[in-house]
Amino acid sequence: MVELIVLGSGSKGNATLVRSGRGAVLVDAGLSCRQLVARLEAAGQDPARIDAILVTHEHVDHVGGLPVFLKRYPTPVYMTERTAEAAAARVARAPQVVPVVAGEAFDAGPFRVTAVPVPHDAVDPVAYLLERDGVRVGQVTDLGHVTTLVEARFAGCHALVLEANHDRDMLLDGPYPWPTKQRVASRVGHLSNDHAAAALARLVGEETCEVVLAHLSEVNNDPGLAEAAAGAALADRGRRPRVHCARQHAPSRAVRL
Ligand SMILES: [Zn+2]
Ligand SMILES: [Zn+2]
Structure with a gap:
């Protein structure tokens, strides 16, 4: 069995736990250590x-x-070399920083992992595909x-955590300064609900049973809008995976595969 829990997601911090009976990995550790530990223990x-x-x-x-x-729990950290340079101070205490090359699969805990480059305004951002016993997350x-x-x-992951950051109208009408609105909406910013929905229509296959919409803005989005956009796009394609939104201040429902 593979289990996935988005421990928290949004502009105030992101972390996802993915585990099997044989071990566990975290994707990102953007929550405070206190929150991270509390949510892992929960x-x-x-x-x-x-x-x-x-x-x-x-x-x-x-x-x-x-x-x-890392000070409390020495854990190997995997990231691309350029990201490691950019985050050097944050990983100074890591027992091991393992360089990741996009497109080259590697083993981390119980999973076979592949990093995939994504367009975002960071030095070398990637998304991750994790595989175990034929299950793809x-x-x-x-x-x-x-x-x-x-x-x-x-395409065709059994479970997919996909960003649905903002509702375009809420972003444009919202309180952010104009340069920030432009940055968020740009091709190296974040996906809108409509972008995410259009992508889901292509990404979700017959084997996909769970979709978690993530990194929702607390200012420029509403979970109901994100779920409605995704639901409409999936219904058009005749797909019916379970869809729910990750939350910033509490873990989301456990996904079991
Ligand atoms: Zn982020
Ligand atoms: Zn970012």
């Missing part, structure tokens, strides 16, 4: 028994909890648009 996961932390990119909402977590957040490479790599 999920019945001993933080000292995380085999690897896979980092997508150096933005603070993805690496902010690393320094304190994808975590795709922080990207301004969905590339053909992302579509090819993540």
